[in-house]
Amino acid sequence: MEKALVIGASGGIGSALCAALEARGVAVTRLSRSGDGLDVTDEASVERAMGGLEGPYDLVFVATGALELNGRGPEKSLKHLEAEAMVEQFRLNCVGPSLVLKHAVRLLPRKGRSVFAALSARVGSIGDNGFGGWYSYRTAKAALNQMIHTGAIELGRTHKGAVCVALHPGTVETALTAEYAKGHPTVSPEEAAANLLSVIDGLGPKDTGQFFDWQGEPVPW
Template sequence: QLRAQGPWHCIIHAAGLLHGPHGMPEKRLSQLNYAQMEATFRTNTFGPALVLAHFAPLLPKQGRGVLAVLSAKVGSIGDNRLGGWYSYRASKAALNMLVKTASIEVARTHPQAVLVALHPGTVNSVLSAPFNGAEIGRPAADAAGDMLRVLDGLPAEETGSFYAYSGDKLPW
């Protein structure tokens, strides 16, 4: 049904899981457990991967189209100085690799497509609540506006990149 209504010029996948019924983010290796890892990867990696697979073909073949997924700065391997949060970090790093890899393939048929991973910053939300999100986070509307401004400014040459809401390019 969506294909018939397209092409789609802006698709954003905004799901994420940091904590839930299986526990809080792991601070140490000894806290790793399969159920938590599986739930985190299902939400943060496998779901967005299927969105990439099914929705990237709906972008315009001629002209610019954007497909963005929400990642996290803690998914940057190059920026990891604190450790911890094993499942969340690894799931977002894997998501970043999927975006990069998909961008290479999609560029062959959609040369003006921009596939990008976005870090929204700390947002006042259920995800950040246990980590003082209400105090250190910002309103979701502000984060969304900032990310849309970043997306508006990205040329096709930036496909497969990782950006923060501020417009800063993040290291893998």
């Protein structure tokens, strides 16, 4: 891998990914809201940030996302569901990565291996949902998974060596998870980055359109 683009590079996982890639000698382009004013939910902003980039990139990684938005955390019950909160979750956790994928296609090589990866979450799995709750976040991540799967089909027609995947990083020690880990095992952003890059290293065209956890194991849709 020679060249990578990380969207959400100022976040916990994003910054750790950048550091890990640069330690490998990879030339990393970093884009973020805090550093570049990038709003992934606004297509004009995505186009401004990505329009001037020169590919090809071997890796495009979308590390954006949030569990809590505008002071609203995940719902414990249907009675807590609010339309606007659900729309905001959808915009950030699904629409944002989808717009990045749209504008990343031209930055990926037509020939040879490349990877487009977006951070998803196991709670977005419909098949692995035995607890309920967290309606808006679960739904947004499930929608992202469908977008990645569908985008991989189209991408594969023109970029034969491209791999397009959703990745679950585990429970990472970041501001996003601090209030909600509740005793679950967590890993540092640096460990999460190393795990995710290990998974990416092992991906091939046969894996495109799938959903993997930090160990490289498939996650049920």
